[in-house]
Amino acid sequence: xxxxxxxxxxxxxxxxxxxxxENVSMQVAKGEIHGLVGExxxxxxxxxxxxxxxxxxxxxxxxxxxxxxxxxxxxxTPAEAHRLRGKRVSMIFQDPQTSLNxxxxxxxxxxxxxxxxxNMSIDAARTRAIALLEEIGIxxxxxxxxxxxxxFSGGMRQRVVIALALCTxxxxxxxxxxTTALDVAVQAQVLVLIRRLAQTRGVGFILITHDIxxxxxxxxxxxxxxGGKVIEQGPTPRVLGQPEHPYTxxxxxxxxxxxxxxxxxxxxxxxxxxEAPAHRATTREAEDWLMAxxxxxxxxxxxxxxxxxxxxxxxxxxFGPRADFTAxxxxxxxxxxxxVMGLVGExxSGKSTLAKVIAALVQPxxxxxxxxGMILPPMRARHRSDPSRRLVQMVFQDPYSxxxxxxxxxDILSEPLWLYGLEPDAGRRDRLARAMLALVGLDxxxxxxxxxxFSGGxxxxxxxxRALLSRPGxxxxxxxxxxxDVSIQAQILNLLKDMQARFGLTVLFISHNLAxxxxxxxxxxxxxxxxxxxxxxxxxxxxxxxxxxxxxxxxQTPTVRFDHPAA
Amino acid sequence: MPETxxxxxxxxxxxxxxFSRSPSAILAAIATVLIVLGALFAPWIAPTxxxxxxxxxxxxxxxxxxxxDGGDARFLLGTDDQGRDMLSSxxxxxxxxxxxxxxxxxxxLVLGVGLGLAAGYFGGRLDAxxxxxxxxxxxxxxxxxxxxxxxxSRGILPRALHDDLRxxxxxxxxxxxxxxxxxxxxxxxxxxxxxxxxxxxxxxMGQHPLRIMFRHxxxxxxxxxxxxxxxxxxxxxxxxxxxxxxxxxxxxxxPSLGTLIRIGMQYLLSGEWWILWIPTVFLVVLVVxxxxxxxxxxxLFNPGMR
Numbered sequence: 001x002x003x004x005x006x007x008x009x010x011x012x013x014x015x016x017x018x019x020x021x022e023n024v025s026m027q028v029a030k031g032e033i034h035g036l037v038g039e040x041x042x043x044x045x046x047x048x049x050x051x052x053x054x055x056x057x058x059x060x061x062x063x064x065x066x067x068x069x070x071x072x073x074x075x076x077t078p079a080e081a082h083r084l085r086g087k088r089v090s091m092i093f094q095d096p097q098t099s100l101n102x103x104x105x106x107x108x109x110x111x112x113x114x115x116x117x118x119n120m121s122i123d124a125a126r127t128r129a130i131a132l133l134e135e136i137g138i139x140x141x142x143x144x145x146x147x148x149x150x151x152f153s154g155g156m157r158q159r160v161v162i163a164l165a166l167c168t169x170x171x172x173x174x175x176x177x178x179t180t181a182l183d184v185a186v187q188a189q190v191l192v193l194i195r196r197l198a199q200t201r202g203v204g205f206i207l208i209t210h211d212i213x214x215x216x217x218x219x220x221x222x223x224x225x226x227g228g229k230v231i232e233q234g235p236t237p238r239v240l241g242q243p244e245h246p247y248t249x250x251x252x253x254x255x256x257x258x259x260x261x262x263x264x265x266x267x268x269x270x271x272x273x274x275e276a277p278a279h280r281a282t283t284r285e286a287e288d289w290l291m292a293x294x295x296x297x298x299x300x301x302x303x304x305x306x307x308x309x310x311x312x313x314x315x316x317x318x319f320g321p322r323a324d325f326t327a328x329x330x331x332x333x334x335x336x337x338x339x340v341m342g343l344v345g346e347x348x349s350g351k352s353t354l355a356k357v358i359a360a361l362v363q364p365x366x367x368x369x370x371x372x373g374m375i376l377p378p379m380r381a382r383h384r385s386d387p388s389r390r391l392v393q394m395v396f397q398d399p400y401s402x403x404x405x406x407x408x409x410x411d412i413l414s415e416p417l418w419l420y421g422l423e424p425d426a427g428r429r430d431r432l433a434r435a436m437l438a439l440v441g442l443d444x445x446x447x448x449x450x451x452x453x454f455s456g457g458x459x460x461x462x463x464x465x466r467a468l469l470s471r472p473g474x475x476x477x478x479x480x481x482x483x484x485d486v487s488i489q490a491q492i493l494n495l496l497k498d499m500q501a502r503f504g505l506t507v508l509f510i511s512h513n514l515a516x517x518x519x520x521x522x523x524x525x526x527x528x529x530x531x532x533x534x535x536x537x538x539x540x541x542x543x544x545x546x547x548x549x550x551x552x553x554x555x556q557t558p559t560v561r562f563d564h565p566a567a
Numbered sequence: 568m569p570e571t572x573x574x575x576x577x578x579x580x581x582x583x584x585x586f587s588r589s590p591s592a593i594l595a596a597i598a599t600v601l602i603v604l605g606a607l608f609a610p611w612i613a614p615t616x617x618x619x620x621x622x623x624x625x626x627x628x629x630x631x632x633x634x635x636d637g638g639d640a641r642f643l644l645g646t647d648d649q650g651r652d653m654l655s656s657x658x659x660x661x662x663x664x665x666x667x668x669x670x671x672x673x674x675x676l677v678l679g680v681g682l683g684l685a686a687g688y689f690g691g692r693l694d695a696x697x698x699x700x701x702x703x704x705x706x707x708x709x710x711x712x713x714x715x716x717x718x719x720s721r722g723i724l725p726r727a728l729h730d731d732l733r734x735x736x737x738x739x740x741x742x743x744x745x746x747x748x749x750x751x752x753x754x755x756x757x758x759x760x761x762x763x764x765x766x767x768x769x770x771x772m773g774q775h776p777l778r779i780m781f782r783h784x785x786x787x788x789x790x791x792x793x794x795x796x797x798x799x800x801x802x803x804x805x806x807x808x809x810x811x812x813x814x815x816x817x818x819x820x821x822p823s824l825g826t827l828i829r830i831g832m833q834y835l836l837s838g839e840w841w842i843l844w845i846p847t848v849f850l851v852v853l854v855v856x857x858x859x860x861x862x863x864x865x866x867l868f869n870p871g872m873r
Contacts (some may be wrong), residue, residue, distance in 0.1 A: 014584055359771045382773075389773035402764035406786035419772060470772070 035219030155186030298338025342521030679749025687757025
């Protein structure tokens with residue numbers, strides 16, 4: 001049905017032209033789900049945009065043919081392409097929050113789209129819209145259709161977006177990261193829906209995602225992309241099960257496994273690409289310094305009891321009570337010295353809030369925190385010079401915002417040394433910061449550059465180095481890899497594992513990804529809606545969680561079946 | 568990547584590239600640089616010194632510019648009723664106008680950014696107080712502020728001292744009506760930056776609030792502040808001209824551009840058009856050029872608006 005041959009897309013900028021997609025060929029048959037997988041910058045979304053005829057102004061199709069049925073997509077005039085979009089090809093975007101108009105009811109958005117492409121009465125269009133909503137699983141559609149987007153939950157909203165894409169019976173739907181913004185449970189439902197639509201309606205799907213688990217779960221065929229080129233293509237079970245290309249093998253090996261725990265992640269590396277060897281002498285200096293500070297024993301124990309956090313809500317009416325929101329409800333938790341506690345939960349479950357309470361960024365309404373038996377004061381009571389300011393450090397989720405973009409790396413790294421008075425001598429601060437860079441696997445030249453000159457993974461290394469330069473005992477990691485590609489994620493997780501083991505840090509590791517948590521943690525705690533549902537040894541949990549919710553969570557995580565373990 | 572010097576990096580930067588493709592920005596920059604240089608070096612390049620009574624004579628009074636009938640090669644842009652060279656008056660006037668505007672802008676910048684940073688960072692009561700004062704300030708026209716300050720200083724200062732301090736009074740008046748812009752912009756930017764992780768990291772580490780505000784947040788919000796500073800410099804020049812034109816500003820013996828225009832007004836209908844029009848055109852060119860530069864900076868710092 002869709003036939004792409006030798007597609008090459010170039011982007012022009014002031015430095016000349018860069019090739020974003022090079023000589024890509026792929027076919028999508030009726031009712032087939034074709035997965036496009038690759039890391040950021042691989043050209044996945046560009047292929048989608050080229051098929052839709054929605055390349056940004058700087059981009060152009062340099063060569064290749066795009067044929068949908070009998071239509072040559074490259075030969076269309078802008079007006080014809082406009083008519084084709086929505087009618088024969090539709091798109092589902094990543095974020096259902098922004099792809100629906102918040103000021104229009106679902107009804108008017110659906111009817112508007114139908115009438116734009118088909119000559120029928122408003123009543124007929126409404127009947128079709130209601131039928132569609134029922135088909136995609138919205139109960140009581142005739143009444144719900146009058147609602148506004150904000151009255152639906154995230155998963156329901158993504159269903160509405162899918163209904164919008166479907167309402168003109170397109171032949172092809174391009175879904176660009178359709179479940180990335182959704183929680184695991186909702187993701188599973190949306191994927192089942194896409195699978196069903198492909199089967200019952202015979203719609204072809206191009207599923208663009210970086211999540212190999214999603215691809216493994218629903219796609220028929222898969223194209224692995226890297227740097228704009230096709231690395232491997234074929235039926236999904238074959239490509240993921242018996243990958244031929246070393247990159248695919250490495251990519252599969254980097255996917256955190258849910259079924260068993262590994263000591264280290266394998267890193268995707270292709271012949272010819274080598275990691276710079278760390279200079280032993282330099283890293284020794286940083287290691288010795290860290291050892292000298294933390295001693296040989298394991299990090300401190302963290303005990304939380306009855307932590308409760310309430311956020312102030314809006315007043316209901318002039319004299320009504322405030323509708324306070326309880327983000328954490330009586331959470332008690334102990335992290336054993338020198339171990340990793342994995343904290344899992346959906347978005348909104350309060351896991352980040354808990355980290356912020358420990359980091360003194362959020363004031364708890366009640367509860368007590370102890371670090372090695374000593375009271376750890378909450379936000380307002382924790383003085384700037386409190387020793388825990390140094391002992392408790394945090395690695396944030398988004399490495400793009402956690403480093404001050406106006407400071408050089410060396411300034412970012414020497415700041416804790418200066419602030420906590422760890423090294424009075426400026427020259428030695430400088431040397432130590434550079435040694436720490438080497439220890440986290442970055443080149444010495446990195447010190448004099450600015451954060452924006454680094455990739456996400458490199459920035460996260462810098463963030464880890466900054467945390468270590470405080471000589472911490474307790475490291476809070478708030479989704480430290482969820483903004484990163486899978487191979488980079490593996491590197492950062494390896495780094496955190498190494499540092500944790502070598503310096504005996506106590507770590508609270510927060511993630512929504514159960515597979516990642518399994519690889520990282522000794523103990524696990526499950527949060528839902530601010531309540532602690534289950535805690536225990538990680539291995540026991542993965543063997544069979546007690547709480548029903550945890551069981552669901554585990555069952556719904558998309559997994560890759562490793563029939564043939566990748567080397 | 569080869570190591571490169573700061574200069575080479577600047578030349579290859581986005582800003583220089585955009586600048587080289589924007590004719591209006593280039594023209595505006597040329598005009599601004601020429602005027603600023605002319606004003607800065609007025610004592611050395613102006614043909615005569617308009618403050619030196621001995622250097623001009625009444626016999627040269629009311630000569631038109633050199634290209635008009637009866638023009639005199641000694642006076643390129645003509646003379647006023649006293650026989651003062653217009654070009655010299657304008658250069659000296661621009662010197663005074665620009666220095667008052669720049670000083671007022673600097674005072675407004677320090678005051679506004681300081682208060683805005685504190686209001687945005689600490690929030691709560693301090694924020695409420697500072698921003699309500701800002702609202703009140705906005706409700707008062709600049710001229711009213713100037714009259715108020717002028718009146719107060721007249722009342723409490725001896726007359727001689729007051730005359731000496733007129734430049735300071737008008738600077739203060741302009742600064743007081745401009746600081747609100749800086750405060751509002753700084754506060755809004757701080758609200759955005761405050762929630763970013765790098766600030767949260769600094770708070771968590773226990774850094775001093777002043778250090779967080781000035782060393783961490785301030786460098787990240789200079790972009791919008793620079794835009795405001797440029798546009799406000801133009802407003803300050805206009806404001807000074809307005810105040811001087813209305814006679815609230817500088818006395819006639821220290822002629823700024825506004826004073827020159829006020830003097831020129833008297834000759835508007837009597838045929839000596841150049842006394843009014845030349846300083847006016849000069850003022851318009853200066854203000855438009857600075858505004859165009861401000862627009863360019865705004866586009867540079869908001870890639871979405873290009």
